[in-house]
Amino acid sequence: MGIQIAPSILSADFANLERDIVAVSDADWLHVDVMDGHFVPNLTLGLPVLERLAEVSPLPVDAHLMIEDPDRWAPRYAEAGATSVTFHLEAAADPVRIARDLRALGARSSVALKPGTPVEHVMDVLVEFDMVLVMTVEPGFGGQAFMPETMPKVRALRDAARAAGHPLRIEVDGGIARDTVQAVVQAGADMLVAGSAIYSADDRAAAIAELRRVAGQAAVG
Numbered sequence: 439m440g441i442q443i444a445p446s447i448l449s450a451d452f453a454n455l456e457r458d459i460v461a462v463s464d465a466d467w468l469h470v471d472v473m474d475g476h477f478v479p480n481l482t483l484g485l486p487v488l489e490r491l492a493e494v495s496p497l498p499v500d501a502h503l504m505i506e507d508p509d510r511w512a513p514r515y516a517e518a519g520a521t522s523v524t525f526h527l528e529a530a531a532d533p534v535r536i537a538r539d540l541r542a543l544g545a546r547s548s549v550a551l552k553p554g555t556p557v558e559h560v561m562d563v564l565v566e567f568d569m570v571l572v573m574t575v576e577p578g579f580g581g582q583a584f585m586p587e588t589m590p591k592v593r594a595l596r597d598a599a600r601a602a603g604h605p606l607r608i609e610v611d612g613g614i615a616r617d618t619v620q621a622v623v624q625a626g627a628d629m630l631v632a633g634s635a636i637y638s639a640d641d642r643a644a645a646i647a648e649l650r651r652v653a654g655q656a657a658v659g
């Protein structure tokens with residue numbers, strides 16, 4: 439499994455979302471941050487917007503749900519067109535049930551952990567998930583500083599997935615840029631979400647290519 443890049447549209451121009459989605463079509467996934475103003479202190483978009491974004495996006499959509507009650511809402515995002523649905527463990531009543539519901543709908547199941555949430559909570563049920571997102575900032579806002587203290591969680595997940603022979607994707611999100619890619623890739627991450635590092639660049643395709651280049655070097659180095 440190669441390293442994949444997922445631009446986060448949190449840093450895009452919300453008045454020009456289609457334009458800014460097409461501008462990152464060299465990437466692998468489109469990362470869509472859904473925030474409800476309760477689970478996190480910020481509010482972005484919901485089901486009707488995600489449905490249209492999935493229709494116009496040339497890339498598959500990973501919906502990152504920073505919302506309460508994912509037991510109820512996560513399957514709805516799969517039905518709305520998200521190829522992958524990432525919900526937060528901290529908000530879920532029955533994470534395994536959610537994962538099974540998502541897979542039954544043909545979506546990829548993915549669970550996210552805030553920086554302070556121990557990875558042990560998902561170790562026994564790792565095979566239920568196609569991906570684990572290790573948040574490398576507190577969820578809620580783009581442009582925050584990367585938290586290197588989250589890297590042991592990435593390493594532990596990669597070791598556990600290898601030991602189980604499970605082709606788990608490990609995603610990192612928050613402060614991912616040219617200067618942090620090496621640390622996350624060497625720890626075992628293979629899905630890199632980047633918002634400001636891509637959208638603050640004049641040439642988004644070049645920014646994506648540069649992240650790929652640095653990630654590729656870190657993977658072999």
Ligand SMILES: O=C(CO)[C@H](O)[C@H](O)COP(=O)(O)O
Pocket residue numbers: 446448449469471502575576577578579580581582611612613614631632633634635
């Ligand atoms: O989930 C998120 C915030 O909760 C964003 O995806 C993340 O912060 C990306 O922004 P940046 O790359 O600018 O740090």
